[in-house]
Amino acid sequence: MTAFAAPPLRPTRNSIADPIFRTICFFAATLLLAALGGVVVSLGIGGWPAFHKFGLAFFTSTTWNPVTEVYGAAGPVVGTLITSLLALAISLPIAIGVAVFLTELCPRVLAGPLALAVELLAGIPSIVYGMWGLFVFAPFFALHVQLPLMMSAAPGSIWETLFAGVPNGANLLSASIILSIMILPYMAAVFRELLRTVPPQLREAAFGLGCTPLEVVQSVMLPYVRRGSVGVVMLGLGRALGETMAVTFVIGNSHALPKSLFDSGSTIASTIANEFTEATGEMHTSALVALGFVLFVITFAVLAVARLLLAGQRQV
Amino acid sequence: MLKTIAAAVGAVMVMGATAQAADLSGAGATFPAPVYAKWAEAYRAQTGVGLNYQAIGSGGGIKQIKARTVDFGASDKPLKLEELNGAGLFQFPTVMGGVVPVMNLPGIKPGQIHLTGGVLASIYLGNIKKWNDPQIAALNRGVALPNLPITVVHRSDGSGTTFLFASYLSMKSPAWAGRVGASDSVEWPTGLGGKGNDGVAAFVKQTIGSIGYVEYAYAKQNHATYALVQNKAGQFPAPEAANFAAAAAGANWAKAPGNYLLLLDQPGPQAWPITGATFILVYKNQANAAAGEGVLKFFDWAYKGGDNMALGLDYVPLPAPVKALIRKQWVSQVTAGGKPVYVSR
Numbered sequence: 115m116t117a118f119a120a121p122p123l124r125p126t127r128n129s130i131a132d133p134i135f136r137t138i139c140f141f142a143a144t145l146l147l148a149a150l151g152g153v154v155v156s157l158g159i160g161g162w163p164a165f166h167k168f169g170l171a172f173f174t175s176t177t178w179n180p181v182t183e184v185y186g187a188a189g190p191v192v193g194t195l196i197t198s199l200l201a202l203a204i205s206l207p208i209a210i211g212v213a214v215f216l217t218e219l220c221p222r223v224l225a226g227p228l229a230l231a232v233e234l235l236a237g238i239p240s241i242v243y244g245m246w247g248l249f250v251f252a253p254f255f256a257l258h259v260q261l262p263l264m265m266s267a268a269p270g271s272i273w274e275t276l277f278a279g280v281p282n283g284a285n286l287l288s289a290s291i292i293l294s295i296m297i298l299p300y301m302a303a304v305f306r307e308l309l310r311t312v313p314p315q316l317r318e319a320a321f322g323l324g325c326t327p328l329e330v331v332q333s334v335m336l337p338y339v340r341r342g343s344v345g346v347v348m349l350g351l352g353r354a355l356g357e358t359m360a361v362t363f364v365i366g367n368s369h370a371l372p373k374s375l376f377d378s379g380s381t382i383a384s385t386i387a388n389e390f391t392e393a394t395g396e397m398h399t400s401a402l403v404a405l406g407f408v409l410f411v412i413t414f415a416v417l418a419v420a421r422l423l424l425a426g427q428r429q430v
Numbered sequence: 431m432l433k434t435i436a437a438a439v440g441a442v443m444v445m446g447a448t449a450q451a452a453d454l455s456g457a458g459a460t461f462p463a464p465v466y467a468k469w470a471e472a473y474r475a476q477t478g479v480g481l482n483y484q485a486i487g488s489g490g491g492i493k494q495i496k497a498r499t500v501d502f503g504a505s506d507k508p509l510k511l512e513e514l515n516g517a518g519l520f521q522f523p524t525v526m527g528g529v530v531p532v533m534n535l536p537g538i539k540p541g542q543i544h545l546t547g548g549v550l551a552s553i554y555l556g557n558i559k560k561w562n563d564p565q566i567a568a569l570n571r572g573v574a575l576p577n578l579p580i581t582v583v584h585r586s587d588g589s590g591t592t593f594l595f596a597s598y599l600s601m602k603s604p605a606w607a608g609r610v611g612a613s614d615s616v617e618w619p620t621g622l623g624g625k626g627n628d629g630v631a632a633f634v635k636q637t638i639g640s641i642g643y644v645e646y647a648y649a650k651q652n653h654a655t656y657a658l659v660q661n662k663a664g665q666f667p668a669p670e671a672a673n674f675a676a677a678a679a680g681a682n683w684a685k686a687p688g689n690y691l692l693l694l695d696q697p698g699p700q701a702w703p704i705t706g707a708t709f710i711l712v713y714k715n716q717a718n719a720a721a722g723e724g725v726l727k728f729f730d731w732a733y734k735g736g737d738n739m740a741l742g743l744d745y746v747p748l749p750a751p752v753k754a755l756i757r758k759q760w761v762s763q764v765t766a767g768g769k770p771v772y773v774s775r
Contacts, residue, residue: 177617178617179616179617180588180613180614180615180616180617181610181611181612181613181616181617182611182617248624248628248629248632249632252632252636253636256636280581280622280637281637282581282622282633282636282637282640283636284622284624284633362586362625363625363629366622366623367586367622367623367624367625368618368621368622368623369617378622378623380586384586387587388586388587388588388615388623388625389587389588389615390487390489390588391460391486391487391488391489391490391587391588392487392488392489392587392588392589392590392614392615393489393588393614394488394489394492394507394614399489
């Protein structure tokens with residue numbers, strides 16, 4: 115960052131200002147690192163009693179019993195991964211569609227308002243999504259999606275297992291759909307910026323060769339932004355992993371391993387949000403902090419994988 | 431690109447109310463927060479003394495008073511005498527509430543279904559699976575019970591309401607006590623969890639054949655289809671303010687060490703069986719006499735003139751004899767430098 119310092123027009127003054135500027139920038143950067151390190155360390159210390167007491171069982175057991183103080187996080191961990199990945203799978207094609215439409219196909223008059231609308235979605239607080247999900251989306255989903263699917267599933271088929279559950283809209287799939295709506299604006303906005311980085315010469319050359327818009331997008335633009343789109347995916351995944359309030363309202367909050375798409379489940383973030391305020395026992399608090407640590411590790415792993423993928427693609 | 435991301439990050443964390451220039455500070459349970467706020471407003475108008483109450487949850491309230499960062503803590507769950515003595519704390523009740531089972535059954539009117547604690551426990555254990563089960567039918571002769579599966583709804587967040595409900599089921603059902611037990615959150619054998627009273631009520635409303643439990647004020651304001659639960663006297667009282675008060679009046683506060691009293695399954699023909707009070711925690715030995723006196727003066731004032739404000743918010747005030755007993759305990763138990771900080775007037 116220090117390379118951005120102004121050229122030395124008046125050397126006498128800058129010889130004082132420059133070192134100060136460097137120091138400030140250095141401290142700003144280290145402060146951030148120190149804060150990050152502090153979070154990791156305090157989560158580790160707070161969660162240590164739980165990790166120490168339950169060991170590997172903390173990750174494999176689905177028992178979450180505040181009365182006997184036995185905690186296993188398999189349910190929330192699996193729930194977090196399933197909802198985030200499902201949300202990503204739903205959201206990614208739509209985000210690409212939105213971005214391509216806005217940059218390529220949309221009439222100029224519409225492009226501005228549409229882009230604004232997408233970005234407005236990102237400004238809605240997550241609690242509002244949660245309440246909308248609970249009072250509006252869940253009943254609609256139960257009546258018009260869940261019930262028909264459950265009733266049309268042939269007895270004994272895999273669909274019957276997949277669609278089993280209580281038809282009230284509080285389940286893994288509706289949580290994933292709410293999540294996908296929440297991460298969509300971020301992904302679409304970044305994807306649109308990415309598509310704009312495609313050099314106009316490339317596009318125009320492709321059109322000049324007689325490509326249709328589909329072919330231009332498919333063979334020129336998407337390959338060009340392939341590297342950056344990994345970042346888009348990870349951005350969406352990172353946000354989905356940590357999303358709390360909206361999920362808490364519609365996921366049904368059961369600590370067991372989910373058995374179907376329409377089963378209730380829980381995520382790490384929803385479990386912490388639910389139980390932290392009233393957790394009086396030492397081990398209960400520790401188990402929740404340990405959950406926080408696990409979430410941190412998962413998020414970190416996602417970022418690390420993204421970096422690796424990016425590095426791999428750079429060499430191609 | 432960074433700009434877009436920055437612009438898009440719009441999540442807003444709603445923090446608790448920031449501290450004004452307040453003379454008294456307290457923290458804890460969320461359940462009584464509305465009535466404490468109402469009292470504080472009226473008290474400030476009368477006396478000029480403000481109260482800064484942070485509704486951070488009972489667990490947080492207990493931690494904060496133990497860390498001596500507040501003048502008083504508040505908890506929906508009373509502490510046992512050993513824990514109080516260990517920390518040098520004294521606790522007293524302020525207002526009461528009750529837990530009411532609510533249902534979604536087509537064609538059934540509020541109060542039409544009668545249940546016992548044992549049957550309620552079997553439902554929540556997942557042993558009774560249908561509404562026309564013989565055990566429910568035996569309590570409801572003449573009621574056309576539908577052949578519907580029962581969907582159990584419970585709180586997902588840790589809550590004093592859950593503590594009361596699970597404690598009651600533990601009292602009435604050895605199977606529940608052995609398998610689940612009682613706490614702010616428990617390992618539910620079946621069913622789905624809604625966040626807060628709203629969450630439970632919404633799931634019950636959306637699921638035909640469901641049963642849930644909510645705070646009395648919530649059941650009342652939403653005109654929910656409630657079930658009647660048999661009390662110790664064998665009666666089925668309605669969930670009404672007078673019947674919660676009856677539970678508190680019938681309870682033997684004088685013989686409850688450290689005021690540890692759950693008001694569950696109390697004697698008296700009118701007593702609603704799942705009733706509970708919410709509690710205040712203060713130090714027995716006050717380091718700061720003025721702050722200690724301020725807290726007790728505030729609650730003395732609330733005992734005297736706060737009943738109507740509490741009733742207006744659908745809380746149940748304590749019966750007069752209980753208040754008189756608590757005032758005596760203030761004099762005998764809460765001191766600063768060996769002298770009582772509260773002088774009864």
